[in-house]
Amino acid sequence: MKILLSLFLTCGWVRRAGGTTSCDDAPHGPRHVDDGLQSCYHPSLPLYKSLQFSYNRSRALAHFAVWFSVYFLRFETRRFVILPAALFCVCAVVQFVCVHAGIRHCFFHEGYRGGGLVTNCTVLWGKVLEVVKAATSSSIFQSFFxxxxxxxxxxxxxxxxxxxxIVADWLKQKYAALLEQSLTHECGRPIHLVIQCDMDAPPALIPTPAEPEERPAPAVDLDALRQQRISASNLNPSHLFSTFIVGSSNQMAHAAAFAVSQNPGRTYNPLFIYGGVGLGKTHLMNAVGNAILARDPHKRVQCLTCEQFANQYIAAIQSETIPRFREFYRANIDVLLIDDIQFLSTKERMQEEFFYTFNALHHxxxxxxxTSDKSPQELQHIxxxxLNRFEWGMVVDIQSPDFETRVAIIRKKLETHGNGVQVDDEVCNYLAHKVLNDVRKIEGALIKLFAYASLHRLPITLDLARDCLKDYISSHTVNLEHIQKVVADFFDIRLTDLRSNRRPRTIAHPRQLAMYLCRDLTNSSLTEIAQSFGGKDHTTVLYACRKIDTLKSSDQVISHQLDALKKRILESTARM
Structure with a gap:
């Protein structure tokens, strides 16, 4: 009897002191009963509260039973010990049930507390998807979730x-908060959502055509197929790499375009070419398309201007054929060539449509x-x-051709359009000196010179070229140095100060006006203008152009200064 009472008191004191659980096989091994419950359940869960309430009450009653047992033993009333002993046993059973019920629930429902069982993790995600499905449209749910x-x-x-x-970015931007809120509600504790991207998985965002791509039979004439593809693609067959004159001003752009033609879709995708008017951007873009079809006539190439893309989109809206329009540009094209992409400016719906078309093709x-007349950084209202996607691949610029490149272009044009007419080197050099920034103007000057000589049956000489082209080239010889000289004379400052790094307002303001006029009256790139002002950075020119463009509409003084400077520059150029 004394041995039993000793064991009873020992167990009672241990239980009163906090006790231990006998659940050594618990998944995470909680030794203390409170720790065991809290490791299995978050305090906000109803089941945790119920078990904790039952456990605390039974524990208090167990303490009460122990003290009564001590009291009865002390006063030699041992026959009454059986009552607190029975109460203690009942409380111990209740505590045992509470703790083990919690641990068993943890073991069989690991998905709710991070054990990693895939089945329960999937069940949890299914409950979250029910919330998402109620908050989104069926098309968005089917496409992304x-x-x-x-x-x-x-x-x-x-x-x-x-x-x-693309799906990962879209989920993070649009639905990360909703998903985390739903997960937190289901789990009863804050949950952070982590989105991983598996690039090796098969594409699922953009639907692929139901039928396999049609391939012509081996007996089909490849040359005929190539001509058919070129005609359908709106490519200019005369724009080839072999007819493009490479110089220091366009060497990088030519190399990038040629690399794309050899490995389309993998090298420099997308390719963004920018530069002034008439420098060869469209020629290079068409050359890529022609080279791709020359290597593989089965490729589907589409070349068009941004304005044509916009007109087709508007026509599709009016005729209610948007699905057909999207299917054509997103599923039936291997190479998309867009000229003058700056046309997207201020057209919000057009930008959205091109955004998803771009994503589908790139994916x-x-x-x-x-191609564009400005770099992605300079494009406004897009x-x-x-703009971020325009810079994903390779961004290259084409600058104004130098003197040697202009001479080579003139000689190439004479070979293709001169009909065997011999032209002296001094005539070629004269044209190269006078027509600086536009290859199309060089070609136009040659056409006018040939027509004038043929009409009057005169040989092409330097005097004839000067007399024939004096009106044509007088307005096309504005250059950076001439603009700087006119601005320096207008504000009565030295040309060296205009090109220096000094920043007094008497110098900084004329310098900003000169940079703006260089950008407005010439086709020079930002880098070329920056170099002409003492080797400055192109961002300095960009800042000056934006500042003057903003002030000229609100400040009449600056507006008058610009008008006066433009008049002086053009008048002095005409007298050169």
Missing amino acids: SVVTPLSLHDDRFIIQVDSP DGKQIIM ENRL
Whole structure:
């Protein structure tokens, strides 16, 4: 009897001191009963509150039973010890049931506390999707959430996987907050969503055509097929790499375009070519398309201006054929060539349509080439997400050709359009000196010179060229140095100060006006203008142009200064 009472008191004191659980086989091994419950449940869960309430009450009653047992033993009333002993046993059973019920629930429902069982993780994601489905449209749910794979719930991080960076970015921007809120509600504790992207997974964002791509039979004439593709693609067959004159001003752009033609969709995708008017951007873009079809006539190439793309989109809206329009540009094209992409400025709906078309083509590994008269950084009123994608691949510029390149261009034009007419070197040099920034103007000057000589049956000499082209080239010889000299004389400052790094207002303001006029009256790039002002950075020129462009509409003094300077520059140029 004394031995039993000793064991009873020992167990009672241990239980009163906090006790231990006998659940050594618990998944995470909690030794203290409170720790065991809290490791299995978050305090906000109803089941945790019920178990904790029952456990605390039974523990208090167990303490009460122990003290009564001590009291009865002390006063030699041992026959009454059986009552607190029975109460103690009942309380011990209740505590045992509470703790083990919690641990068993943890073991069989690991998905709710991070154990990593895929089945329960999937069940949790299914409950979250029910909330998302009620908050989104069926098309968005099918396109974006049906391709998500739940991986695991580890600690406070729920990890999901998608197969495209586009889907990952879209989920983070649009629905990360909703997903985390739903996960937190289901788990009863704060959950952080982690989105992983598996680039090796098969594409699921953009639907692929239901039927395989049609390939012509081997017996089909490849030359006829190539001509058919060129005609359907709106390419200019005369714009080839062999007819493009390469110089220091366009060497980088030519190399990038040629690399794309050899490996479309993988090298420099997208390719963004920018530069002034008449410098060869469209020629290079067409040369890429012609080279791709020359290598593989089965490729589907589409070349068009941004304005044509906009007109087709508007026509599709009016005729209610938007699905057909999107299917053509997103599923039936291997190479998309867009000229003058700056036309998208201020057209919000057009930008959105081109954004999704760009994503679809880029996601499927289709080549995209765009041209513009400005770099992506200079384009205004175009969404940042589009500008960001313009810079994903390679951005190259074409600058004004130098003297040697202009002479080579003139000689190339004489070979192709001169009909065997011999022209002296001094005539070629004269044209190269006078027509500086536009290859189209060089070609126009040659056509006018040939027509004038043929009409009057005169040989082409230097005097004839000067007399014939004096009106044509008088307005096309504005150059950076001449603008700087006119501005320096207008403000009565030295030309060296205008090109220096000094920043007094008497010098900084004329310098900004000169930079603006150089950008407005010539086709020189920002880099060329910056170099002509003492080797400054192109961002300095960009800042000056934007500042003057803003002030000229609100400040009449600056507006009058610009008008007076333009008049002086053009008048002095005409007298040269």
